[in-house]
Amino acid sequence: MDYKKLADLLYPDLKHDTDYYENLFPERNLEKGAEVLRMAPSPTGFVHLGNLYGALADERIAHQSKGVFYLRIEDTDEKRKVEGAVEAVIKCFDYFQIYFDEGAEHNPEGNYGPYYQRQRAEIYQTFAKKLISEGKAYPCFCSEEDLNKKREEQTSQNVTPGYWGKWATCRNLTIEEVEKHLANKDEFVIRLRSQGNSENKSTFHDEIKGDITVCENDQDVVLLKADGIPTYHFAHAIDDHLMHTTTVLRGEEWLSSLPIHLELFKVLGFKLPKFAHTTVLMKIDETGTKRKLSKRKDPELALDYYRQLGYHPYAVKLYLMTLLNWNFEQWFLGHPDSDLSEFKFEFKNMGQSGALFDLEKLNNISKTYLSKFSLEEMKNFLKPYVKEFYPERYDMYFGDEEFLDKVLSLGMGMNLKKRRKDYIFAKQILESIDLYYNYEKVDEFTHDESTVKSILEEFVKTYDYNDDNNTWFEKLKVIANNNGFAAEMSDYKANPEGYKGAISDVAEIIRIAVTGHKNSPDLWAIMQILGKDESIRRIQSI
């Protein structure tokens, strides 16, 4: 069979040959040991936690080795394309401060583009043509029905389904037959003529998983689809070669198609990059079973979920780092003031099995991170959030910054030796400071109405805005005594029967009256912030 002739028949007018592209995209000029990694999302418009998880690993490995991290858009599937998805991806990574050195819209000036696979169609076709001319690939005219029929037959005979061995009927097409199909304008795909045997096994070293055994590929997989656009497998081999990726980092769902990729690199004569397959993120179901996070059921999977709640991007990254490398957390404990980029990230410290996503832990990390913020940092964090999600409240908060400063300092415990850790994410912070702006009685009094009334009346009568915290509290004790409550907790504990309640109950009544809540930071301080008139007004509204 004259393969050269076949190749020319199929692709008569490609402008270049493979050498042209090899020369166009020469070896990158980088320091020894520099790693080149890529983030290669398909533009479905949905960015999830797993994407960030991988991107963070990509970014760290690339940048800590003084290498390159680029963005490539895998838009080979027309059906899954969503308008504006690429912008959404970039916006999302921007929010989490993951920056690309080159690729797609972000920095189209890179020298290895285009970074959209659809725009690279001719490149793939050129390499496919070369394979055809070497007899390593061939056109296949089988229709969907043909393939389904084969599959049925295979399952009934209990053999591995797919296009392989004797089932690969188009392998043996003669030039004349191909010409006839072409003249007929029949659609065709290009398939790999696989040389492998699935009985042959070998061990392969994965940067994360370690040594794994892989079988040889024996499937004549599709390289180019009927529309001339490559499948993932082919595009991956060509792009990662031409863009000089040194480490392919991707989810472990790709592990099972690794044999295909190994054969492709071999057949194309490409140097094999390193591979690193990350584990999937899991969660515990209501039913108690561990399962993969799913797009439909788990809103917390979408990165936008965290942006909308106003989680600090850095805190989310810190959390992801603890999942990514087990020793990160301990390192961070020892270097609380260092940036996470100073940590040495290593594949060997990544987990082997699927990590459970733990919201509690995220919250904890977020709290301790925010508890180190200065007042300025806190305001700078809240500002853009309020602007985007509560624009109507912007003036309320930032119109009187002096007031906001007082509110936030108290909430953050700026005056304490150990700061408070109440604040987790922006939305929750706004909710917790709402009591200064809107009065709403949420909790109920636990004592009867007449007791409440008499305590509140006496409190209003004796309240002096200029009292310091101690004086204020001494007055509270007097009120307690007058109403049959124990002024000292120790007295109450010694003889709970002898009192209506303790000083804490008196404070609670006033707290509910003033803040609407049973729990709050220091009551005296809150009243200082609210001012005399507002405090009294709230109490008298009861």
Next chain:
RNA sequence: GGCCAAUUGGUGAAACGGUUAACACAUUGCCCUCUCAAGGCAACAUUCACGGGUUCGAAUCCCGUAUUGGUCACCA
């Protein structure tokens, strides 16, 4: 179903033939305290999915079983 991988407490996990099985989150108790938060001090796996084996010695090595996950497209 075939193939590949994983399995240590409620969770993330360390350990690479010999330790009281780290550490962190969560939980519980006590202390501090006008509430909450924070903080302090404790407690929390006689046991590493199960069953065999190798060994003076196994969470660690070997063999089975079970369970979980991934994958078997002209989707990525």
